Amino acid sequence: MSADNTYESITEGKLAKNQHEGAYNSLNVIFLAVYGYICLEAVNGRYGLGTMVLLLQYAALIRMPIFSISFIVDQSQRAVANTRDYFAAMDEATESSATEHGGTLEVTRGQVKFTEVVFGYEVKQPVLRGLSFTLEPGTKTALVGESGEGKTTITNLLLGLYVPQNGSIAIDGQDISQVSRASLRAASSVVFQEPALFSGTIYENIAYGRPDASKAEVEAAARAANAHEFISKFEKGYKAEIGERGLKLSGGQKQRIAIARALLKDAPILILDEATSSLDSKSEHLVQEALERLMKGRTTLIIAHRLSTIQSVDTIITLKNGRLEEQGSPDELAQTSGIYAELLRLQQGHTSSAAKRLKRYELQA
Numbered sequence: 001m002s003a004d005n006t007y008e009s010i011t012e013g014k015l016a017k018n019q020h021e022g023a024y025n026s027l028n029v030i031f032l033a034v035y036g037y038i039c040l041e042a043v044n045g046r047y048g049l050g051t052m053v054l055l056l057q058y059a060a061l062i063r064m065p066i067f068s069i070s071f072i073v074d075q076s077q078r079a080v081a082n083t084r085d086y087f088a089a090m091d092e093a094t095e096s097s098a099t100e101h102g103g104t105l106e107v108t109r110g111q112v113k114f115t116e117v118v119f120g121y122e123v124k125q126p127v128l129r130g131l132s133f134t135l136e137p138g139t140k141t142a143l144v145g146e147s148g149e150g151k152t153t154i155t156n157l158l159l160g161l162y163v164p165q166n167g168s169i170a171i172d173g174q175d176i177s178q179v180s181r182a183s184l185r186a187a188s189s190v191v192f193q194e195p196a197l198f199s200g201t202i203y204e205n206i207a208y209g210r211p212d213a214s215k216a217e218v219e220a221a222a223r224a225a226n227a228h229e230f231i232s233k234f235e236k237g238y239k240a241e242i243g244e245r246g247l248k249l250s251g252g253q254k255q256r257i258a259i260a261r262a263l264l265k266d267a268p269i270l271i272l273d274e275a276t277s278s279l280d281s282k283s284e285h286l287v288q289e290a291l292e293r294l295m296k297g298r299t300t301l302i303i304a305h306r307l308s309t310i311q312s313v314d315t316i317i318t319l320k321n322g323r324l325e326e327q328g329s330p331d332e333l334a335q336t337s338g339i340y341a342e343l344l345r346l347q348q349g350h351t352s353s354a355a356k357r358l359k360r361y362e363l364q365a
């Protein structure tokens with residue numbers, strides 16, 4: 001968060017500097033022309049050398065004030081624009097008031113159903129063009145598609161971060177656009193490849209999954225996530241600060257904390273964006289084991305980055321051009337001529353062109 005802010009202020013600063021430089025450059029050009037005109041008139045004999053020097057000095061004297069005025073005008077324009085943005089942001093309705101009419105989502109089995117979903121971030125550029133599929137309760141489903149096909153978009157829609165332009169998304173038969181955001185968010189946990197941990201203690205980061213959890217529950221979640229052992233080794237244990245000023249955690253440790261958080265939240269639907277970066281085999285094993293525990297009994301949607309993961313799910317969904325291309329078990333899809341069968345063949349090929357193709361799916365063999 002703070003890194004983002006710094007980045008934004010730096011880029012904003014740069015932008016402002018560029019704009020200033022632009023204004024100063026044009027003023028400099030104008031002054032150069034004025035100096036040129038004064039000299040030219042002297043050459044033409046309108047006045048003598050003394051007058052020319054005097055005029056040049058006057059022009060130089062007036063230069064600074066004019067630069068200051070341009071700076072002030074520039075700053076006040078910026079202030080006006082920023083104030084407008086500020087009030088526009090303050091006028092935005094909060095999420096809860098935006099969906100106050102909505103009922104509460106009641107998840108009984110955890111079935112997720114996309115029906116003819118059409119969505120694009122820009123209306124003219126649809127990403128999903130009528131996508132339908134069902135995630136059966138308690139099963140694992142892998143989403144497969146080239147980079148940019150809309151895998152992350154599907155998860156964004158399921159979390160209610162964006163609303164489809166057409167079609168519907170239902171959880172246990174209830175349209176998610178008709179339920180309150182709070183109950184929708186409570187229904188799913190997300191474990192992303194770059195887990196979002198915030199500055200604070202490890203305890204706070206895990207308890208974020210369910211703020212009213214007891215200490216024993218937080219610890220139990222950490223144990224189930226294979227995180228308790230490494231946390232105990234820190235001098236301050238669960239009170240150890242992480243984040244920019246605190247401890248730096250390894251990729252595998254971060255993932256296990258994110259898994260502990262999701263275990264604690266205990267939501268019936270799980271969205272998993274598998275990490276692309278490979279961990280060493282020991283922490284890989286620990287993360288995998290923790291994930292298995294987390295996925296048990298939940299409806300899981302996995303954005304897989306490993307063929308081995310895809311091979312171990314119940315159902316594979318392949319995407320092409322914003323629509324469902326195929327859906328079936330790994331064994332079924334291995335027999336067809338679809339993307340998955342092709343990926344399997346590529347994996348066996350081990351050629352450099354096969355490796356390139358796999359890369360387009362962001363997959364590792």
Ligand SMILES: Nc1ncnc2c1ncn2[C@@H]1O[C@H](COP(=O)(O)OP(=O)(O)OP(=O)(O)O)[C@@H](O)[C@H]1O
Nearest residue numbers: 121122127145146147148149150151152153154362
């Ligand atoms: N916030 C956004 N605003 C506008 N366009 C976006 C936004 N996020 C994604 N897109 C576009 O939507 C399309 C689908 O993106 P998405 O992130 O869902 O792909 P993906 O399948 O997750 O890809 P990857 O495998 O690279 O993560 C892309 O063409 C992308 O450029």
Ligand SMILES: [Mg+2]
Nearest residue numbers: 151152153303
């Ligand atoms: Mg993505």
